[in-house]
Amino acid sequence: MIIPGYQARFGDDVDVAALTVDGRPVVRKPGFWAEYWRQLLLPDEDDLLTEVWGDTGDDLGDYLGPHRWPVLTVDLRDGAQLAVVFRNLDYDAGVDFLVLPGGGRDAIEIAALDGHQTGPGLSWPELQGIAARQADPVRRAETLLLLAPAFGDEAADTPQAVALFAEAMRTLGATGDVEKVAAAAVSDEVDFWGHLRWQDGAPDCDYAPRNPDSVFALPEASRRLVTALLAP
Template sequence: MPLIPGHEDDPLVDGAYLIDEPLFWASHLLQCTNGVEEPLCAGFGVSKADLLQFFERVSAERQWPALSVPLPAGHVLHVLYRNLPGEGGYDYLLHHPDWKATVPLARVEGCFRGPGLCWPELLAVAHKAAEAGSAPRLDPHTFLLLLPIMSDADLPLDADDVLAAMLTACGAAGETGVLARILLEEQGCWGPQHWTLTPAGRISETRYAFRRPGAMSSDMLAQVSLLLEPSGNA
């Protein structure tokens, strides 16, 4: 289990064991539907009871699953289930071994902060994750893990098909096309948002985002953009 600064005393567990369980993905994507179960149950072909039981399992206070996505030059994006009683949420934290603290990219909870990624960046990170292995052009686990913090008002025409394929690859056996359309229409807490490419990097136009001037330094904005772009080599 990698150390995450600021969480040394929290009951973190390596969440890698969850990625092969279809119910995990249905549960994880509740972040995208603001907790509405029906489209996820239909898309994954699972019952509401089973979905909620699994959600309670990964939300247990006694252990907090943490999953990690490798980024260029030793950087890591940690996805942390912050299972505090009454203050639960999901933290998406950037880190590098040379840093003393993590840098928040997005936070999904009642007082949400984000979005954290646009569509091209989501594709880029999922593509990098697939390069280490063979076969898929996009790594479906990475894609769905980070989907809850993706928001983009300028999606390509094939976005539904791409997402449906990722859902199928992660065990969805129901109405994946319908589910993909719902997820991309709603886009979680913030809904579809616009991004602007500036000399300081790509920034979100919503005031709730960490990726905007004032919430993140200009140096870090630029570094985050480099890390998430297809040619990122920060």
């Protein structure tokens, strides 16, 4: 799979095109969503996640398999996509969230979840808008749950957000007290950066690529393009 500009991050030591594969079968595996959220969003809610989703594997890597990097894509506007790459490297594993502008232009990383995380990459209105534009209820639900670890916005702490997450979880087969899990997802119980204030399209976080004052700040042209493509 070719992701323009992504190979440059790894140099010649890693053949990214050979490793990246369609990740859609991964999300269909029983227990995937519980393990995905446990590792990347709610690490302290293991029992609750297992209760609503069922038994999980020992680690997210159980779902990915060896020697491959599953990639999941979500349609944006104007032919662009957002790609979630499970960077399945033994010495540098993580999950990268990339905006793919299309037209052969290089991928733009908006968040990465690993030992040196960057983000958040999405505001709550952006996450809602991206999910709402998907073609059917299942894809809308998958999009909401898939991109949840990349967002961090205090504006999500509302009953409406809890209801939206709960509905998505039930659509994908969760049972029981899904509202409790959904409430945790929009609270400051989440991992990595919590939920922050956004202003003028940027999160108040020193390691967010979309924050122009961050040490990881994207070039201005890239930030503007990302904002346009992710707009609700």
